Amino acid sequence: AKVEELRRDAEAALLADAQAAERLAKAYGAGGAVPTDPARQLEWLHYAAALGSATANYELSRHYRQQSQIPLASRFQARA
DSSP states (O other): OHHHHHHHHHHHHHOHHHHHHHHHHHHHOOHHHHHOOOOHHHHHHHHHHHTHHHHHHHHHHHHHHTTOOOHHHHHHHOOO
């Protein structure tokens, strides 16, 4: 994603656009226009999940399962 697209996504996400927050999480996970930053990726995934994103809830479920944090993984899986 280009920097301008990420800026627009950040503005949209702050106005409660869950899909924009998902795209920001993906950008921080993949790197490119922004440096890879797993902490920011998780922050944006949590924000998107709080906005009701099934995809973000699923990704958080996978993340916490890989970290062997099963109660958290189950919580996000139930919302996915």
